[in-house]
Amino acid sequence: MLERVQIPEPFTDLMQPHRYKAFYGGRGSGKSHSFATSLLLLAGQRKIRILCCREVQRSIKDSVKQLLDDKIDDLGLGAFFTSTRDNITGTNGSQFIFSGLGNLTADQIKSYEKIDLCWIEEAQTISSRSIEILIPTIRTPGSEIWASWNPRHQSDPIDQRFRGMNPPDDAIIREVNYDDNPFFPDELTAEMAHDRENNPGRFGHIWLGAYEPQAIGAIWDRQNIHDHRIADPPEMGRVLVSVDPAVSSEAGADEHGIIVAGLGDDRRGYVLDDVTCKGPPQKWAGRAIAAYDLHDADAIVIERNQGGDMCRHTLRTVRPNIKIVEVTATRGKHVRAEPVSALYHLGQISHAGSFPELEAQMCLMTAGGYEGKGSPDRVDALVWAFTELFPKLVKKTAKRHERPRPGTWMN
Secondary structure (H helix, E strand, O other): OOOOOOOOEEEEEEEEOOEEEEOOOOOOOHHHHHHHHHHHHHHHHHHEEEEEOOOOOOOHHHHHHHHHHHHHOOOOOOOOOOOOOOEEEEEEOEEEEEEEEEOHHHHHHOOOOOOOOOEEOOOHHHHHHHHHHHHHHHHOOOEEEEEEEEOOOOOOOOHHHHOOOOOOOEEEEEEOHHOOOOOOOHHHHHEEHHHHHHHHHHHHHHHHOOOOOOOEEEOOOHHHHHHEEEEEOOOEEEEEEEEEOOOOOOOOOOOEEEEEEEOOOOEEEEEEEEEOOOOHHHHHHHHHHHHHOOOOOOOOEEEEEOOOHHHHHHHHHHOOOOEEEOOOOOHOOOOOOHHHHHHOOOOOOEEEOOOOOHHHHHOOOOOOEEOOOOOOOOHHHHHHHHHHHHHHHHHHHHHHHHOOOOOOOOO
């Protein structure tokens, strides 16, 4: 099989034995494709059990299984590997298993003791807990742990482990970017050029593997968001779909922010989904109502003074009896956002999964305004949702903001 396959030179060490193989970098570097190809080749050479994991995997669709299936087809290995709904097996007994780690107990993770190779995909989202439980569990003689990720923040556990002061022994740790990938497609070249021109603040993060930018004085903190992240939310007492529509659907217009948030039976808030989109009003309305049905929501929240009549009409054109909650903006975006950010700092809100685009906007919102490009539509939708879910707390923290006490974090 090796004779028919080309692996970019920076990834050839994947085929050599090392306890840890950690590859990080920007979009288009070929990390996921090279990892998938290398694992299939190794599984063809000898019988091994491979765990493909990530922090959150609500269903098999969240895993790398589809990528592996596509690679099997590309390499002409359909006669060797059999793919079922939940796993992939080889005629020599090799097996691919797929799992999320964030919702597993220590005893459940221990069931992976006989794993030979473990691939952590999107490792920037992996929690300290998952790393601490997983690594000693993968202990078969000669076993390996592979990690691939697009860097997000230097405080992320995966970066602390492999890019900190004391990386582990017997580790291949390599930065790879688009210029390391000889198969980098023309379509991505055009997209990269567009981002360099129109999104310079995030170009380094997206394409060069730099840490994600965070505004100085941001009212949300990336580490705080990560520390409270969970895989599975509890039962919800109330769920809202919140919409912040863009004023235009023309090319280059802002996105229509659509966030699903809920109040759990534990009285804490949860971000459940981000289905933000671009397009005409019928598209965002259809997307919002689909999320309403999927999450069994109680209502859709819209802003009355942001085209409220149009929003209401658009939603009820799609579904006449949809329940709508109208809210009114009396303060600026960043002022409205601060009481909700306070709930995050108080540990009252968790993200059920990873929402990188939303979280990027949150970390560019400061007390003076939004430092990102365009409008923070996702953040606006988030703020409206939690303002409705926590009216008393938001009102209380808003008053504290108006009369800040010296020495508090709101100064």
